[in-house]
Amino acid sequence: MNTKQIGNLSTTIFGIFLSLVVLLAINSFVIINPGQAGVISILGKAKDGALLEGIHLKPPFITVIDVYDLTVQKFEVPAESSTKDLQNLTARFAINFRIDPIKVVEIRRKQGTLANIVSKIIAPQTQEAFKIAAAKRTVEEAITKRSELKEDFDTALGDRLDKYGIIILDTSVVDLTFSPEFARAVEEKQIAEQRAQRAVYIAREAEQEAQAEINRAKGKAEAQRLLAETLKAQGGQLVLQKEAIEAWKTGGAKMPNVLVMGEGSQGSIPFIFNLGKMENQS
Numbered sequence: 001m002n003t004k005q006i007g008n009l010s011t012t013i014f015g016i017f018l019s020l021v022v023l024l025a026i027n028s029f030v031i032i033n034p035g036q037a038g039v040i041s042i043l044g045k046a047k048d049g050a051l052l053e054g055i056h057l058k059p060p061f062i063t064v065i066d067v068y069d070l071t072v073q074k075f076e077v078p079a080e081s082s083t084k085d086l087q088n089l090t091a092r093f094a095i096n097f098r099i100d101p102i103k104v105v106e107i108r109r110k111q112g113t114l115a116n117i118v119s120k121i122i123a124p125q126t127q128e129a130f131k132i133a134a135a136k137r138t139v140e141e142a143i144t145k146r147s148e149l150k151e152d153f154d155t156a157l158g159d160r161l162d163k164y165g166i167i168i169l170d171t172s173v174v175d176l177t178f179s180p181e182f183a184r185a186v187e188e189k190q191i192a193e194q195r196a197q198r199a200v201y202i203a204r205e206a207e208q209e210a211q212a213e214i215n216r217a218k219g220k221a222e223a224q225r226l227l228a229e230t231l232k233a234q235g236g237q238l239v240l241q242k243e244a245i246e247a248w249k250t251g252g253a254k255m256p257n258v259l260v261m262g263e264g265s266q267g268s269i270p271f272i273f274n275l276g277k278m279e280n281q282s
Contacts, residue, residue: 027060035071037101039108040064050104066108072098072169073114077123079130087139092175093126093153095168103165111164121164129156139178146173 030051032038038051041064051065058065073096080090099107099117111117133152134142142149150173158168 023060027058027063029055029057030065031055032067035069037068037070037099037104039066039068039105041066041108046105046109048105050101052101068099068104068107069114070099070101070104072096075118075122076174077118077126079127081127081131081134083134083137083139083142085138088179089134089139089142090175090177091130091173093130094172094174095122095126095157096170097122097161097166097168100165100167107165117164117166121166122161125160126157129153129160132156143176143178146176149173 030038030040032051032053032055034053036053038056040047040051040056040058042059043062044064074094075097076092076094078090078092080088083089107117111121130153133149133156136152137145137149150171154168154171157171161168
């Protein structure tokens with residue numbers, strides 16, 4: 001073997017060695033980004049202690065790293081239950097949660113992937129928590145006291161998921177529906193209440209109108225009584241004549257030009273012109 005061949009062989013061996021070193025170096029550490037946690041498994045066995053953000057060494061070639069997202073996750077989960085009055089109630093919850101970094105290794109060992117966490121843990125526990133909250137109240141109370149239903153649901157769900165290393169941050173009721181039979185019953189009840197309220201309004205209106213009529217009648221009677229007392233008093237005839245003038249003005253009638261009143265008459269009719277006197281003077 002000549003010198004040139006020896007040189008080429010040395011170059012090849014060096015290149016292979018360098019490649020192995022680079023490959024070994026690449027497989028000897030892992031980078032965990034912020035908001036993530038890693039679980040290291042050596043020959044299929046999960047190692048205690050989660051890998052948090054930063055660079056971590058690992059045994060090359062025999063290690064698998066499972067990375068979990070620790071940021072807030074959101075999933076919508078359906079649920080169905082019976083209320084205290086045995087009415088069917090269905091709901092859809094939007095659940096915001098995150099994985100507890102301290103328990104991420106346990107999660108890897110027992111639940112596996114995030115998809116498994118949602119389908120095998122969160123979904124069935126949501127169903128059970130909704131049953132607990134719905135069973136405490138009637139379907140009408142579940143609708144009218146929706147915030148209380150949500151509080152009971154949050155408490156039950158949080159207690160159930162905490163032991164799995166799942167931290168519930170917030171929940172919201174996206175949809176809450178009930179059976180068609182109950183929907184008709186609610187509609188009929190609302191119609192009956194509206195009719196009852198209308199009847200009460202009409203009764204009050206009639207009562208107020210009747211009272212107004214009574215007040216007007218009392219006022220009119222009092223006015224007549226005062227007028228009668230005035231007419232009996234001295235100068236009452238002048239008051240009566242003034243009332244007649246006002247009535248003619250208000251009604252738009254013409255002044256009477258043919259009114260006959262006996263001379264010296266002291267009758268109660270308030271004629272303005274004593275035409276009997278006018279004829280004698282002529």
